[in-house]
Amino acid sequence: MKALAEHFVSTTNSCKLCKPLGACLAFRGIEGCVPFLHGSQGCATYMRRYIISHFREPMDIASSSLGEKSAIYGGGPNLKLGLRNLMNKYNPQIVGIATTCLTETIGDDTSRYVTEFCQEFEEFLNFHGRPELVTVSTPSYSGSYMEGFHAAVESVVAKLAKNEAVVDSVNLFPGFISPADTRYLKEILADFGLKATVLPDISETLDAPALAGYEKIPAGGARLNDIRAMGGALASVEFGRSIIGSHTPGNILLQKFHQPLYSSGTPIGLQETDRFFEILEKLSGIPTPEKHALERGRLVDSYIDGHKYVFGQKAVIYGEMDIVIGITSLLVETGMKPVLVATGSSSKNFRNAIEDVCSGILEEFPVVMEDVDFFDIASEIKSLEPNLLLGNSKGHRLSKEMDVPLIRVGFPIHDRFGGHRQFSIGYRGAQNLFDLIVNTLIQRKQDSSDIGYGYI
Amino acid sequence: MSPTIRDMNNIMDQEEFIRDVTSVYPNKVAKKRLKHIVVKSEGENPEIEANVRTIPGIITQRGCCYAGCKGVVIGPIGDMVHIVHGPIGCSFYAWNTRRNMFRPREDGANYLNYCFSTDMQDSDVIFGGEKKLRQAIQEAHDIFKPKAISVHATCPVGLIGDDIQAVAREMTEKTGTLVIAFNCEGYKGVSQSGGHHIANNKLFENVVGKDDSNPIQDKFVINILGEYNIGGDAWEIERAFAKCGIRIISTFSGDASIDEMRRAHQANLNLVMCHRSINYMAEMMENAFGIPWIKVNFIGVKGMSKSLRKVAKYFDDPELTQKVEQVIAEEEAEAYNLIADHSDRLRGKTAMLFVGGSRAHHYQELFTELGMETTVAGFEFAHRDDYEGRHVLPDVKPDADSRNIEEIRVEQDENRFRPRIPVEQMKELQKEGFLGSYEGMIPEMKHGAMIIDDISHAELEQLILRFKPDVVCSGIKDKYMIEKFGVPSKQLHNYDYSGPYAGFRGAVNFARDIDMMINNPAWKMIKAPWDIEPVLRAETVA
Ligand code: SF4
Ligand code: SF4
Numbered sequence: 001m002k003a004l005a006e007h008f009v010s011t012t013n014s015c016k017l018c019k020p021l022g023a024c025l026a027f028r029g030i031e032g033c034v035p036f037l038h039g040s041q042g043c044a045t046y047m048r049r050y051i052i053s054h055f056r057e058p059m060d061i062a063s064s065s066l067g068e069k070s071a072i073y074g075g076g077p078n079l080k081l082g083l084r085n086l087m088n089k090y091n092p093q094i095v096g097i098a099t100t101c102l103t104e105t106i107g108d109d110t111s112r113y114v115t116e117f118c119q120e121f122e123e124f125l126n127f128h129g130r131p132e133l134v135t136v137s138t139p140s141y142s143g144s145y146m147e148g149f150h151a152a153v154e155s156v157v158a159k160l161a162k163n164e165a166v167v168d169s170v171n172l173f174p175g176f177i178s179p180a181d182t183r184y185l186k187e188i189l190a191d192f193g194l195k196a197t198v199l200p201d202i203s204e205t206l207d208a209p210a211l212a213g214y215e216k217i218p219a220g221g222a223r224l225n226d227i228r229a230m231g232g233a234l235a236s237v238e239f240g241r242s243i244i245g246s247h248t249p250g251n252i253l254l255q256k257f258h259q260p261l262y263s264s265g266t267p268i269g270l271q272e273t274d275r276f277f278e279i280l281e282k283l284s285g286i287p288t289p290e291k292h293a294l295e296r297g298r299l300v301d302s303y304i305d306g307h308k309y310v311f312g313q314k315a316v317i318y319g320e321m322d323i324v325i326g327i328t329s330l331l332v333e334t335g336m337k338p339v340l341v342a343t344g345s346s347s348k349n350f351r352n353a354i355e356d357v358c359s360g361i362l363e364e365f366p367v368v369m370e371d372v373d374f375f376d377i378a379s380e381i382k383s384l385e386p387n388l389l390l391g392n393s394k395g396h397r398l399s400k401e402m403d404v405p406l407i408r409v410g411f412p413i414h415d416r417f418g419g420h421r422q423f424s425i426g427y428r429g430a431q432n433l434f435d436l437i438v439n440t441l442i443q444r445k446q447d448s449s450d451i452g453y454g455y456i
Numbered sequence: 457m458s459p460t461i462r463d464m465n466n467i468m469d470q471e472e473f474i475r476d477v478t479s480v481y482p483n484k485v486a487k488k489r490l491k492h493i494v495v496k497s498e499g500e501n502p503e504i505e506a507n508v509r510t511i512p513g514i515i516t517q518r519g520c521c522y523a524g525c526k527g528v529v530i531g532p533i534g535d536m537v538h539i540v541h542g543p544i545g546c547s548f549y550a551w552n553t554r555r556n557m558f559r560p561r562e563d564g565a566n567y568l569n570y571c572f573s574t575d576m577q578d579s580d581v582i583f584g585g586e587k588k589l590r591q592a593i594q595e596a597h598d599i600f601k602p603k604a605i606s607v608h609a610t611c612p613v614g615l616i617g618d619d620i621q622a623v624a625r626e627m628t629e630k631t632g633t634l635v636i637a638f639n640c641e642g643y644k645g646v647s648q649s650g651g652h653h654i655a656n657n658k659l660f661e662n663v664v665g666k667d668d669s670n671p672i673q674d675k676f677v678i679n680i681l682g683e684y685n686i687g688g689d690a691w692e693i694e695r696a697f698a699k700c701g702i703r704i705i706s707t708f709s710g711d712a713s714i715d716e717m718r719r720a721h722q723a724n725l726n727l728v729m730c731h732r733s734i735n736y737m738a739e740m741m742e743n744a745f746g747i748p749w750i751k752v753n754f755i756g757v758k759g760m761s762k763s764l765r766k767v768a769k770y771f772d773d774p775e776l777t778q779k780v781e782q783v784i785a786e787e788e789a790e791a792y793n794l795i796a797d798h799s800d801r802l803r804g805k806t807a808m809l810f811v812g813g814s815r816a817h818h819y820q821e822l823f824t825e826l827g828m829e830t831t832v833a834g835f836e837f838a839h840r841d842d843y844e845g846r847h848v849l850p851d852v853k854p855d856a857d858s859r860n861i862e863e864i865r866v867e868q869d870e871n872r873f874r875p876r877i878p879v880e881q882m883k884e885l886q887k888e889g890f891l892g893s894y895e896g897m898i899p900e901m902k903h904g905a906m907i908i909d910d911i912s913h914a915e916l917e918q919l920i921l922r923f924k925p926d927v928v929c930s931g932i933k934d935k936y937m938i939e940k941f942g943v944p945s946k947q948l949h950n951y952d953y954s955g956p957y958a959g960f961r962g963a964v965n966f967a968r969d970i971d972m973m974i975n976n977p978a979w980k981m982i983k984a985p986w987d988i989e990p991v992l993r994a995e996t997v998a
Contacts, residue, residue, distance in 0.1 A: 010592035011544065011575035018545025040611055041510060042520020042642040046549035048933050053553075058937035060913060065512045068860050071615060071643045082513030088480060089514070089914045101543045102611040102643060105581055140543035141576045141612070212942040212982045214917060394551075397569055 013374035015318060015394065016344030017412075018140035021047045022149030023098035024061050025176060029200020030156065031221035032093030032131075034062055034086060038079055038110055039100030041065040053414040055179075055206045058218070062086045062095075066102060075103055076113045083117060087128045090216050093224055094132040096152060104139035111135045132224065134159050144345040146320050149176050150243055153199060156227060157249040163231030163257045169195035170283055171236040171259075173249050175266055175322055176411065179207035180421045184428055191291060192284040197226040197233070199249070207420055235260040237279060239267065241353040242321035242345075265353070267425045268326025268433070270299055271333055272357070276426075295427040302431065303334055306438040309456075311335040313441060316381055318342040318374075318391040319410040321350055323424070327390050327409060328366070329357035330430055334437075338366040339384040342377050346370035374398060388441065393419075405440050409433070460806055460829050461904040470495045470906050477918045485511055492909040501898045503848075506909045507839040509646045509857055515913040517810065517836045517933055520642030524651025524837070526550055526608040528733055529659070530638065532684055532709045533717070534558030535565040537602040539572045541589050541620060542610030546642070547573035555950045556684045557691075561713050565602060572596060576612065586618050590627060597631040604634040604663075604714045614641040636662045647837035647910075649732065649813065650861045656736035657864050659708075659717070664737075665745060665872055667718035676702045676771055679723045681738055681749070682730030682814070685710025687955020692962050693754050699783045701776065702767060708734055721745045721869075724876045725770055727752045727763070731894050732813025732838050742892065744869040746876055748885075751894040754958040755815075756822035757791045766890070770877075787960040795826070798967040801975055803827030805926035808919065810911045810934070811948040813838040817897035819929060819948065822957075826967055831923060833897065834908035836931075843907065845896035913937065926974055942982050944973040 024035040024047055037044045044063035051059045064082040066075045083095065099110055114133050118125060125131070136155040138148040153173060174185060182203035189196040204220025230236075236259055238250035250261040262283075267276040273296075277288050288296075314337045317327050321343045328338050341354055351368045358365050367380060378398055389399050389406040393415045399406035413419025423429040446453045474493050478486040491505035510516045519527070522540075527550045531538055535558075540547035551571035560566040574592045576585050589607065596605055605627075607620050624637035636658050640651045678697075683690050690710040697704055705723050706716035721741065726749040728738050738749040750770065752763035761784045768780040805828045809816040813835050820830045840848050875882070885891040898907060908915065916934060919925075920941050928938045931949045938945035946952060946969070954969050956962040 008595050009574075009588055010539070010595045011547075011573045013551075013571050014544050014548050014573060014575065016544060017548055018543060021545065036513075040520050040642040041516060041518055042523055042611075043545065044515075045517070045519040045933065046523070046546070049553065049931075050549055052932050052936060056936055058940065059933075060515050060937075062513050062515055065510050065516075066643055067509055067646070067857060068643050069856065071611075078512045081511070084482065085485060085511060085513030088482065100611070101545075101576075101581075102615070105612040105615045139578075139581075140545050141581050142578045144544070208940070210942070210978075210982045211940050214920075214937060214940040216914075216917075 008375065011373045013394070013397075014344060015342065015373050015377070016144035017050065019138040019143050019145055019148030019151075020098040020100050020140065021050065022145035022147065022176070023096065023136050023138050023152035024059075025051065025202070026149045026152035026200045027096030027098075028059065028205050029202040029221050030094055030096070030227070031223050032217055033096055033221065034060060034090050034092040034217060036062040036064070036082065036086065036095050036097045037100055038064045038075060038097055038108065039066060039102040043100045050412060054412040055420045057206050057208060058214075059206070060216075071102060071106060074106065075108050076116070079110070079113050080117045080120070083133070084121065084124065087124075087131065091128060092131050092217060093129070094134065096156070097133060097135045098138045098148065098152065099136070100138070101140050104137065104141075110137070132160065146176065146242075146322075146345055150248065154247060154249050154252060156199070157230060158252050160224070160227050161230035161253060161256075162228055165229065166232045167229045169197060169226075169229075169233050171230050171233045171250070171253065172196050172198045173236065173238045174198060175240045176320065177239075177266070177425055178420050178422055179203045180423050181425045181429060184423060184426055188280070188292065188426060191289045192280045192286060194280070194284050197222055197230060199227060199230075231257040231259070233259065235262060235283060237262045237264065237283075239264060240322040241265045241325050241356075242347040242349050244349055246347075265329070265357070266322040266326045268323070269330030269333055269430050270296070270303070270427070272326055272329050273426050273430060292427060295431070299427045299431050299434070302434060306434060307335055309438045309441050312337055313387045314339045314385065315388045315390060316340045316342070316377070316384070316386045318377060318389075318395060321345055321347055323410045325350070325353045325357060326424070327433070328354055330433060332358050332361050334434060336437075337362065339386055340367045340369065340377070340380060342369040342372050344372060387444075388437065405444055407436055407440055460804070461831050461902055470904070473918070473922055477915050480914070493915075494907050496898055496901045496903060496905045496907060498903040501844055502907070504840065504843050504898070504907060504909055506835070506843060507646060507649060507837070507858065508855065510910060516910060517931060518647040518910065520648065521644040521651040521654070522546055522608060522610050522640045522642045523550065524648030524733070525638050525640035525655040526606075526651070527554060528648060528684065529652055529655035529709055530606050530608070532556035532558065532568070533712045533714055534568050535561065535563070535602065535713050535715075536604045536606055537567050537570070537572060537596045537600055538606045538608065539574065539589075539592055539596060540608050540610060541574045541585060541592075541613050541618070542576055543612065544573055544575045546610040547571055547575075553950070554684070555686050555953070555955075556710050557688055558685070558711050561715070565600075567600065567602065581612055581616055584616055584618055585613065586620075586623050589618065589620065589623050593623070593627045593635055594631065597633050602633065604636065607635060607637040609637070609639050609641050611642045614639065614643075634662065644860050646857045649837045649839065650857075652733040653736055653861045656734060656740070657862060660737060660740045660866070661864070663714065663717050664741065665718070665721035665869060667715065668872070672705065672719070672722045674703055675724065675773075676776060677705055677723050678702060678725045678727055678767065679706050679708065679720050680704055681708045681726050681728045682732075682734035683707050683710050683754070683958075684730075686949070687951045687957065689754070689956045689958035689962060692956040692959035693760075696760065696764065696783060696787065696959055700764060700780050708737060721747070721872055723747055725750065725767065727767070728894070729754060730812070730814040732835075732842050735894075740864070740866040743866045744873065746873045748876060748882060748891045750891060753818050753821060755818040755963070756825050757788055757795070757960055757963045758825060759818070759821045760959050760963070761788060769890070791960045791964050794964045795967045798971040799826045801971055802967070805829075805974060806831045806923075807927050807929060808923075808925045809833040809929040809948070810836065810908070810916065811930055812836055813842055815948045816929075817842070817900070820897075820900065822963055822966060825963065826970065828926070830901070830905065831925060832906040832908060832919060833901065834911050835897075836910060838909070841894065841896060843896050843898050843909070845899065846894050927970060942979055944976070944979070946970065946973060
């Protein structure tokens with residue numbers, strides 16, 4: 001493996017977003033939930049802007065709008081007033097409160113404020129149907145947006161999940177996947193005859209139809225009662241190799257209620273999906289329904305047909321860890337050669353996971369880079385001469401400078417249309433990605449050839 | 457067709473709407489909001505409250521002080537490296553999001569596509585981030601050798617007590633590259649506005665008037681202030697000025713180069729486009745160097761012509777005036793010709809504008825040209841003078857928030873001050889409101905129009921439901937919410953990735969885009985046939 005480029009102290013062209021943004025995304029996947037940032041209003045405005053540019057959907061995030069005075073004396077009064085105003089206007093069933101760098105730096109005790117709020121405004125809360133208030137600590141100076149995402153899901157589960165009754169459903173924690181992927185995931189679960197609570201579930205909330213009307217809080221999302229019942233479910237399934245073994249919602253349920261936990265990689269590519277389907281077969285007690293077996297068969301068929309276009313092609317993958325691991329797995333199984341995999345975050349699992357999905361197929365493992373920015377990636381990449389880049393929109397400049405095509409996957413995608421409707425998981429997602437990869441490489445050939453490739 | 461202002465008066469009383477929309481707030485909040493929502497009536501310009509803190513929990517369009525400083529005023533300077541000192545988010549979110557364009561000068565330097573951050577970590581917050589900042593500046597200097605470096609503080613920085621001014625001084629000395637630090641922590645002030653002011657101050661102190669080599673001899677030399685070259689606006693404006701033989705030394709700060717800003721004091725006139733974000737600079741340059749300023753509006757064909765005529769009037773040179781008239785005649789003919797087709801389809805439609813600190817005013821003129829009417833408008837972070845005109849300035853009481861933003865007093869620069877026109881004439885022109893004056897948005901609005909400051913999400917919803925505009929101009933944060941109602945929304949911050957919209961040709965682009973937007977066939981397809989008519993049922997034959 002190659003030595004890494006000299007590491008700079010400053011960050012140039014970051015490859016990660018900040019922690020509370022992830023928390024807001026996760027809260028958006030709960031029915032009747034409004035995300036609320038405790039801090040100055042600027043953070044909420046910026047995060048809304050970014051999330052909206054990817055999804056092209058409304059995304060409301062409230063803020064306690066702290067000013068200089070509250071930065072000095074504490075943000076309690078603003079938080080309480082903010083919550084009241086929010087409840088008056090939105091009538092939420094739950095408010096997901098995430099902290100920001102400002103409130104973390106001044107050491108605001110957000111959960112204490114919330115407890116006080118519940119005591120001080122008992123009647124008011126009763127009037128509004130006693131909405132749940134969940135807090136999560138998300139200082140961006142430790143960790144990035146995916147950590148914020150997982151932390152929010154974890155807080156929700158820790159606070160709400162009970163095991164008062166046994167329910168015949170499973171819990172599924174998919175991590176950050178697209179609304180299209182979430183819909184498809186629910187379809188798969190239903191095809192296996194499994195009742196499931198998917199948390200978060202952004203399938204409708206961040207991809208809603210044109211309505212000729214507007215819902216303050218978009219319909220859809222994981223239902224509160226289902227979340228409350230999670231402790232009595234049959235089992236939990238959790239996606240994401242990067243988080244295995246750490247504090248996760250599945251682990252909380254395991255420890256609190258001794259509920260079986262199945263951890264799997266985010267099912268991107270055939271092999272990771274096979275592993276997920278094995279879990280589903282076990283949980284449901286039925287073999288994979290024919291519809292999906294056929295989808296798998298067609299996928300393999302296309303791997304065979306498309307092999308000649310992709311074999312040995314060198315790829316660079318960057319972005320959020322679990323997407324990167326999944327895409328790497330897909331590329332390797334189709335005969336491609338990931339030469340560099342990079343992420344702006346870090347996890348003790350990342351390198352192992354990459355080596356795990358490569359081993360047995362790839363002779364030489366790709367360069368693995370954690371906690372990097374695009375400047376690092378750019379300096380590393382030159383000697384590797386990749387044929388393809390895969391990652392979010394922020395690699396656009398790199399792609400242009402190097403004259404190497406970029407396939408947009410992950411978040412944020414704001415220079416292509418429909419990033420949030422893209423399938424990445426399961427056999428269907430693998431098919432979509434594989435077609436995209438093959439066609440991108442073919443087009444490259446066609447465009448740069450004088451002979452012309454009319455048939456290929 | 458949606459109601460025009462006249463119909464609105466018949467259909468429902470605006471006052472009633474205001475009562476309804478504020479009634480859902482708790483009493484205290486309602487009382488506050490009532491001061492931000494006013495109705496214009498004939499011959500009377502209502503007083504409006506503005507530039508006060510947004511109420512917590514109310515979803516606002518506003519950003520923070522850092523956004524106004526780094527994002528708006530300083531960020532667009534293209535040959536300067538901008539380092540954001542703080543955790544990663546603030547820096548990432550201001551990375552190329554505003555679409556301000558820059559054309560590299562001879563040295564080829566262009567850092568606009570970069571996003572530099574110190575990406576503060578736990579330990580920096582605990583032990584201080586100055587060391588990391590020093591290193592970041594050193595690295596930027598070593599790798600890029602830029603002409604200047606800016607440092608922008610985000611929220612945590614001020615709280616942990618990093619002295620970024622001291623670091624900037626030290627590193628300027630050490631590297632020989634000018635390092636300017638901006639204490640624009642997001643919690644300062646009430647919106648972007650405080651950040652504009654901080655940016656103006658430091659830019660004036662460190663950059664403007666610092667280069668006297670190669671004195672500029674031309675007579676018709678100007679600066680354009682408060683034009684940010686979104687979608688290439690500044691270039692289209694420049695084209696018209698160049699045609700007239702008027703030279704622009706520097707634009708603040710769209711397509712700005714630090715070297716040009718250093719020479720900006722040599723201009724004979726400043727034109728102010730966005731009054732809110734840059735009026736401080738105009739005043740400071742007038743006091744220090746004697747450069748008068750005129751408020752202009754380059755949006756709309758007539759707006760552009762009027763602005764050019766103002767410049768001609770100021771220079772009062774028959775040859776220039778003739779040239780300007782000739783350019784106007786040519787350009788107007790061409791633009792109107794192209795707009796005609798669109799305005800035929802747009803006539804009688806209504807618009808609402810909620811954006812920024814000047815655009816909600818500027819675009820009204822263009823809508824009028826398209827035959828459309830602006831029924832409701834408001835700014836996101838403007839002050840009272842932007843609404844009511846500068847004559848209210850003496851009445852604006854500073855509050856705790858505005859006092860936090862430093863106000864610098866600028867004296868005459870002994871070596872560089874030079875009266876541009878005779879003192880008497882200057883006074884005359886000031887008195888008639890031609891120089892150094894801005895009348896604000898409200899006086900130009902129609903009887904019955906509503907004005908809403910710092911509109912909230914919830915208020916916007918009610919407005920749309922009640923008054924059904926044909927288009928709402930706003931930003932990306934409201935766009936998709938508005939469109940869920942079946943009403944098209946035009947982003948006037950980034951132009952929906954289109955543009956330019958300023959100047960003669962910009963007006964044509966705007967007309968085309970609004971036409972395309974309002975007359976998009978998809979709006980009619982939102983309701984499925986079975987929602988409109990009952991589904992046919994098969995008859996059972998006996
Ligand atoms: S201060 Fe922290 S939370 Fe706010 S935008 Fe910056 S990094 Fe994100
Ligand atoms: S942390 Fe402060 S500076 Fe950064 S985006 Fe939030 S409000 Fe603005």
